[in-house]
Amino acid sequence: MALAGATAARGADDRNPLAGDPKAAKAGEFEFRINCALCHGLGAHGGGRGPDLTRAQKKHAHSDAELFQVISNGIAGTAMPANGTNGQGVGMTDEEIWQIITYIRSVEVKAPAHPMGNAAHGKELFYGDANCSLCHMVEGKGGRVGPELTAVGGSRTREAIIDSVRNPSRRLAWGLTESTKEFPQEYETITAVTADGKEIKGAALNEDNFSVQIIDASEQIYLLEKDKLRSFKKSRESMMPIYKPDVLSDKDLDDIVAYLIGVGAK
């Protein structure tokens, strides 16, 4: 840890010695694939966990020196680990980190391919006609049945957010992550019938081999033991309705995405 700190401090004072070097960018692409792509995706377009790094505007680091700091030391309170602390050896060398930064700069999109929507209108829709806030909370306001979305615009690509609105069941959102467990809980849909015949349908907050914790559409929480149920069914059909373009136009969806990206960048 002490070593990593010293490295980072030295790096932070430096400009990227490899800036603009196409060979370094190529080496960085491979290093990125080995060290970063699991979360940030192949091509740095963002994955399940990490943000899209092809965006020019980054939340935690702007200059090369800041990127170096973030890669070296991680970001406290997020899933971004410090270099060399993932239990897999001593991590990358300074040179390799600079190569990765060179690579990231080479794939950044200076102007978004798609013009940003109208965030103010997106916010109106989110809390109004599009009904998003019935289930989703942003900055402390909204419902509890679906995933909290304050940070989603900072961690997911525009395409991923659009896809999750148009095809909510294609990739279920991740919920609770337990520290020692490999996989996070997903927003699966549970239908349970209790011993006295009551049907409960809701999103899984957590589940193990013997119990399940559910929140239903009216935000009621149910804590159930499976062997006491008359029936238990799990589905990967999300409780979230499918928003087809005739219900939510591409333009309105763009506006909502612009709102979420704006909030996520704060």
Place this chain on the structure above:
Amino acid sequence: MRGRGFRAPLVFAFCGVWFVSMASAQVTPERLLNSAKEPQNWLTYSGDYSGRRFSPLDQVNTTNAPSLVAKWVYQTAATGKLESTPLVVDGVLYDTAQDDRAFALDARTGRPIWMYQHQLPGDIRPCCGRVNRGLAILGDKVFLGTLDAHVIALDTKTGNVIWDVVAAEYQKGYSFTVAPLAVKNLIVIGASGGEYGVRGFVDAYDASTGERRWRFYTVPGPDEPGHETWEGDSWKTGGAPAWNTGTYDPATNQIFWPTGNPAPSNRGEGRAGDNLYSNSLLALNTDTGKMNWYFQFTKHDEHDWDATQVPVMIESGGKHLIAQANRNGFFYVLDRATGKLIAANGYGKITWSDSKDAEGRPVARKEASPTLEGHTVCPGALGTTNFMAPAFNPRTSLFYVTARDQCDIFSTAPQPYEAGHAYYGSAYFPSEEAEPYRGFLKAIDPATGEIKWKFEHTSPTWSGVLSTAGGLVFTGDAEGNFIALDAATGKALWHFQMGGAVYAAPMAFAVDGKEYVAIAAGSAVYAFGLP
């Protein structure tokens, strides 16, 4: 206390009710050979030399298992994954935890007798967590392999260091995570480091002095047979680590030790050839370390499918066999005298092979090789199974193994070798096509390869398996449950929520005539018994 302790055994031995003989009897090689005569003890990683992880204890059985209760919990103060199996000898439990901790507990109460922690340098090169899978015991010493590649002998009564030898340079990526195997007067141990381009080896040390008696390099050097299976100088960084505990056959004086992936793990370019003896089972002469035979499960591996699963000795129809549920998704049965393949049957989701060679060995499809852009192959890099210990129950004649169905996108990335630096040459990503990933406990009939029953977990687990003469199978889940199942049917009979995911394997022991079942989960070790 200590002064009185010497007299206490004499006084209380006559009472014989609650008293536990304080481990005064040494663990001789003969005791290890005849471990079946002392079912109350768990003397080696897999319980005995056969690798079966079968306890002859039957006090806890299918009838009373639902009434099991927690007897004690020991908090190790370690963070990360506990992968260790405890040993129990005459009422004392010996175990390890992350960062090369070792400790001895009163097996009835979980109260510590001694604790030891090896002082690790700051720049060790673990592959996959700062883990350790356990100890070996012989004489009055327990033996620990460390993350900086030392082999250390500790006094069983105090945890004092008796000897400490350096086996390899940790700066080059060598480490030990494996529970050593004590055989005769030797401590056998295999290196980790397949992610760093080490040259793997299996070592044997004199248990009394720490002197190295033999070393078998799992990658043959120039002029050795098998060397021709490596392109150019690739053998020098060929990997083939040996990071899980092997088994021992006294009848043939052979040690069976499994080996891991060639390096770099997911890039075959530059190491054309079969890459012997990576992903193989080695039959080594115990006294000399010379190889009698080998069987390579995955030739020229490009998917990180270490064959380091415990090889289990089973007898079937008068045949002496050795079985392994391999990470590549096939269940192999070999003749253990010759290494000849008897059968290979899939026991999970497999896309890498759709044919077999003349010997019956599954052959890789060309299209299964990782590509620059990446494509999906099953099983994924973590395999159908991994280091989690399997079990074989001679009463049910079933082989129990933790399995997962997961596919990964394998892409390849050239990476120059640099000593002590990660050397994967690859990246893999969970493939969405295969979501959700499914985890099972599967009961395989080794005679046919047929899956007799399976218990599906909520999500894939890293827990090993124990089977007992009480007709039970014990395993843990990723959600923190410890579970007892009917060994014949797979029906869950009992569970206990331990509050942390399981990465270890269970074992059983008895003290004062009472049976216990123990396992590590989260940061703690748990023991269960009847009320």
